[in-house]
Amino acid sequence: MREKFNFKKFFSNYSLYLILVFLIIVSTSLSPLFISYKNIVNLLMQGSFSGLLAIGMTFVILTGGIDLSVGSIVGFSSILFASLLHGSIFTFMPKTIFIYVDLVELSPVFHFPLNILFVVFVGSLIGFINGVISYKFRIHSFIITLAMMIFIRGLAISYTDGQPLFGMPEYVEFLAYGEFLKVPMPIIIWVVSAIISSLLLKFTLFGRQIYAVGGNEEAARLSGLNIFIGRVAPFIISGFFAALVGIIMSGRMSCGDPKIAEGWELNAIAAVVIGGTSLFGGKGSITGTLIGTLIVALLINIMNLLEMSAYHQEMTKGLIIILSLVMQNILRKNEIDN
Amino acid sequence: MKFEKKIFLMSLMTVLLVFMFVTGSIAANDKLLIGFSHVAMNCPYYLAMEKAAKDTAEARGADIIIFNAEVDIAKQISDIETLFVKGIKGLILNSTTEYGTMPVMKKAKNLGIPIVAIDRPLYGDYLAYVGIDQWRAGELQGEYIVKSVLPDGGNIVLIIGDPGCPASIGRGNGMKSILEKPENAGKYKILATYKAEYNMMLGMEKTEEAITAFGDQINLVYCCNDSMALGALAALQEAKMTNVAVCGIDGQKEAYEEILKGGQYKSTVVNNPTVETEIAVNLLIDFLQSGKEPEEKDIITGTILVTSDNVKEFYNPNSVF
Numbered sequence: 001m002r003e004k005f006n007f008k009k010f011f012s013n014y015s016l017y018l019i020l021v022f023l024i025i026v027s028t029s030l031s032p033l034f035i036s037y038k039n040i041v042n043l044l045m046q047g048s049f050s051g052l053l054a055i056g057m058t059f060v061i062l063t064g065g066i067d068l069s070v071g072s073i074v075g076f077s078s079i080l081f082a083s084l085l086h087g088s089i090f091t092f093m094p095k096t097i098f099i100y101v102d103l104v105e106l107s108p109v110f111h112f113p114l115n116i117l118f119v120v121f122v123g124s125l126i127g128f129i130n131g132v133i134s135y136k137f138r139i140h141s142f143i144i145t146l147a148m149m150i151f152i153r154g155l156a157i158s159y160t161d162g163q164p165l166f167g168m169p170e171y172v173e174f175l176a177y178g179e180f181l182k183v184p185m186p187i188i189i190w191v192v193s194a195i196i197s198s199l200l201l202k203f204t205l206f207g208r209q210i211y212a213v214g215g216n217e218e219a220a221r222l223s224g225l226n227i228f229i230g231r232v233a234p235f236i237i238s239g240f241f242a243a244l245v246g247i248i249m250s251g252r253m254s255c256g257d258p259k260i261a262e263g264w265e266l267n268a269i270a271a272v273v274i275g276g277t278s279l280f281g282g283k284g285s286i287t288g289t290l291i292g293t294l295i296v297a298l299l300i301n302i303m304n305l306l307e308m309s310a311y312h313q314e315m316t317k318g319l320i321i322i323l324s325l326v327m328q329n330i331l332r333k334n335e336i337d338n
Numbered sequence: 339m340k341f342e343k344k345i346f347l348m349s350l351m352t353v354l355l356v357f358m359f360v361t362g363s364i365a366a367n368d369k370l371l372i373g374f375s376h377v378a379m380n381c382p383y384y385l386a387m388e389k390a391a392k393d394t395a396e397a398r399g400a401d402i403i404i405f406n407a408e409v410d411i412a413k414q415i416s417d418i419e420t421l422f423v424k425g426i427k428g429l430i431l432n433s434t435t436e437y438g439t440m441p442v443m444k445k446a447k448n449l450g451i452p453i454v455a456i457d458r459p460l461y462g463d464y465l466a467y468v469g470i471d472q473w474r475a476g477e478l479q480g481e482y483i484v485k486s487v488l489p490d491g492g493n494i495v496l497i498i499g500d501p502g503c504p505a506s507i508g509r510g511n512g513m514k515s516i517l518e519k520p521e522n523a524g525k526y527k528i529l530a531t532y533k534a535e536y537n538m539m540l541g542m543e544k545t546e547e548a549i550t551a552f553g554d555q556i557n558l559v560y561c562c563n564d565s566m567a568l569g570a571l572a573a574l575q576e577a578k579m580t581n582v583a584v585c586g587i588d589g590q591k592e593a594y595e596e597i598l599k600g601g602q603y604k605s606t607v608v609n610n611p612t613v614e615t616e617i618a619v620n621l622l623i624d625f626l627q628s629g630k631e632p633e634e635k636d637i638i639t640g641t642i643l644v645t646s647d648n649v650k651e652f653y654n655p656n657s658v659f
Contacts, residue, residue: 039423046416086367162501164411166437166461252412255437259502260412302419310379310406 015331016276016291019324023295027302041184047313048190049295051290053244053268054275055190058289061272062201063214063234064281065141067313069130069267070242073123074261077246079156081119081172082101082165082256084108112171120243126152127239131232141235149265156258164257168250176251185291186248193241198286210234216283270317271296274324295324339423355523370400370626372619373421374430375414377458379406379535381565383588383611384432386659387457390615391430398623409500409535411438411578415486418442422449428622429453430615433460436504454622456614459504465625466632468618470641472505475587475607476512478643483558484522484646487583487604491525492557495548498569499536499562506533509587529555534566541569558583564590565604571603589644594653597646605645610653611659614639 027034053070060067083089110118130148136140159165179186201207206229212220213230221227249257275292277284299320300328303313374391378384388404403424407414409435419442421429429446431453433439443462446453455467483494491515494517498506510531517526529552534540544566545559559574559582561567567586573581580602586593589608596603617637624630644652 006341017618033423033425042419042423046419049412071590157501163507164435164437164502173441177445249412252415252441253435253438254440257411257438257502259436260410260411301420303415305424307403307405310408 004309015327016274016295017286018048019320019327020291020295020298023298023302027298027305030302031305035304035330039301039305040114041187043301044187044190045184046227046301047293048186049204049245049249050264050267050271050296051190051293052193052241052272054289054293055193055286056241057265057268057272058197058275058277058284058286059201059210059234059237060141061269061279062210062281063230064279064283065134065231066129066145066269066279067127067141067235068145068265069126069148069152070238071261071264072149073126073242074241074249074264075258076126076152076156077119077243077264078250078260079159079165079256079258080122080248081115081247082167083159084110084118085167085169085256086165102169102324112169116172116247119238119247122241123241123243123246124236125239127235127237127242130233130239131235134235135228135231145235153258153262159258162259164253164255166255168254172247172251173254174251175248189244189248194286194290197237201286206233211282213281227251255258267296270321274321274328276328295320339438350403364394370428370429370623371424371426372400372402372430372622372626373418373424373426374402374404375418375421375432376406376408377414377432377434378403380409381563382590383536383563383609386611387432387615389438390612391619394616394619395623398620399621402619407434407555409434411435411524414439415442416524418446420448426451428626430618430622431455431460431464432457434458435502436460444590452622452625454618456618457505457611459508463583465619466548466621466635466637468614468637468639470607470609470614471638472508473512474641475609476509476514477516478607478641479509479560479585479587479605480513482586482605482643482645483560484516484526487585488557493527493529493552493555494558494560495529495556496531497541497544497550497559497561497566498531499566500531500533506562513560534561534569535655536565538565538569541566542573543569545570545573546577549573549579554579556582558585560584561586564588564593564623567606568592574602588659590659591653591655591657594644594649597644597649598653600646605643608640608642608644610639612657 033039057067108115126148130141130145133139134144175185177178180188201210209225209230210224213227214226217227220230249260271292273279274290274295275288277288299317303316372395376384376388377421379388381610383635391402391404395602396657403421403426405417405421407417415432418429429451433455436459439460440462442451447463452465455464457469457624459467459469459472496510530548532544532548534544541561559570561570567584571584574584582602584602585605585608586634587609589606589610591604593603597606617639621632
């Protein structure tokens with residue numbers, strides 16, 4: 001009797017880790033290439049982009065909101081950064097065609113590190129606007145961030161009529177391709193961000209505010225917590241990470257491209273939700289999101305190794321997300337019943 | 339209890355990690371493995387390239403892995419990185435944007451993997467490029483429009499594939515550069531530019547939008563590829579606007595059929611995906627097998643204007659594309 005109880009509880013508490021381990025075993029048996037050092041590094045690096053977005057998304061979903069604009073902010077940050085490097089903050093140049101020359105003459109508006117800080121500030125500002133409008137006018141963030149998504153994407157494309165803008169300095173390429181102790185920079189940035197965010201959520205007053213506002217806003221207000229911070233800060237954080245990803249992606253492509261990251265908000269949401277964070281708010285963790293990100297990254301990776309067609313991959317991804325959610329629901333019900 | 343469970347989980351993961359790094363060997367295969375990072379597979383042109391690549395590789399006794407980037411540059415970079423993991427020895431690359439793949443091409447060079455670029459022009463360190471001159475294709479159409487289609491001037495609706503794409507940039511702006519020449523100044527007006535992702539359905543939709551917006555003002559719908567032009571033709575015929583001319587590029591056989599009919603569809607430019615791909619794959623395999631360097635770095639396959647005068651030379655009802 002006691003043995004059975006332990007197993008069930010164990011299973012429901014650690015279901016996420018067990019799913020990950022299970023997927024690793026299945027992937028290894030499906031393709032020996034999966035566990036090679038090269039592939040694991042690949043997997044982690046490709047996962048770090050949606051991983052960073054997912055960290056920001058965790059904060060937002062914990063307060064019961066959602067941020068659909070992150071993909072557009074990534075694209076906008078990319079072209080804004082490139083535009084800064086070419087000498088203007090704000091530009092409409094649909095008719096000019098950029099002819100490539102070997103050595104790019106950059107006339108940056110700000111120099112390093114001011115230009116990176118500026119772009120990240122703009123991303124955070126967009127997030128701030130998302131949060132404030134949603135809070136002050138009591139409109140659900142789904143609508144606000146959806147509108148922002150469309151607006152920001154349009155703004156980004158208007159910069160160069162959708163054309164990529166070449167010319168990235170070395171320090172940005174280092175952010176995407178450089179290595180520190182043999183580990184690629186995007187992975188390091190992701191892990192460090194996850195650790196800091198996790199500590200923030202678990203051990204600071206700010207973290208408690210986030211959980212409180214997400215769990216029960218009235219109770220939080222009556223406890224004297226600052227609701228404004230609890231409702232607006234997550235969007236600032238989400239915008240911050242989106243802008244950061246935009247800059248790293250610019251390094252990855254060696255150009256600013258306003259059209260990248262379309263649909264990435266959904267990948268981020270999937271990672272957060274698979275990781276156990278409730279869409280109603282108040283429940284979840286960065287660790288969960290990390291595992292969720294790994295599960296999604298692993299899936300994409302093994303499907304690529306198996307040379308599955310792009311369309312079949314989409315179908316499988318969708319199925320796994322649905323299955324994950326259903327399973328989590330069943331396990332939670334078991335937990336409550338027990 | 340919880341502490342014990344944590345220990346159990348940790349040891350389980352450690353055992354797993356050890357298992358992972360101890361086992362695992364890559365199966366040896368004598369066949370030459372090459373990769374093809376394709377930009378998309380959403381129209382007959384790209385599908386013809388896929389088929390040609392598979393057939394040519396098979397004929398040469400090589401294995402080929404083809405990945406579809408779904409017009410997403412970030413996915414394409416990931417695709418190429420996955421191809422590296424799979425151990426390809428050479429890469430055929432049809433890049434989504436001109437600059438986006440530059441860093442990953444540098445990576446390929448460091449790994450000693452030669453790249454043959456195909457179809458979409460790009461910048462970077464490649465062995466050879468096989469494709470048409472996109473700008474020249476646009477110019478040829480521009481010259482034909484000025485000379486024969488609208489010699490007295492007119493209004494043009496421009497439908498491009500997608501703004502960042504080098505083919506659209508070349509074909510669209512090449513054509514416009516002829517219109518902007520001093521002798522043609524003031525005669526031609528571009529009413530609007532739409533983007534239809536080289537897709538026939540979207541080409542039709544965008545033309546319908548143009549018809550709603552401009553109605554009788556339209557004299558010519560110029561599309562950056564035949565798929566979109568065929569869609570535009572369908573929309574114009576629906577709206578009973580049979581005087582409006584249509585021009586495309588690529589040399590799709592359905593386009594030839596329309597030109598043969600001598601109706602609204604006026605001209606196209608030859609761009610044979612099958613020939614292009616065959617040349618590229620053979621070039622790559624030659625280089626990998628015998629170190630044979632390509633004669634020229636940029637191999638421009640025939641950029642030839644096709645109109646009702648010479649369409650019979652090119653039309654082949656049995657061709658794939």
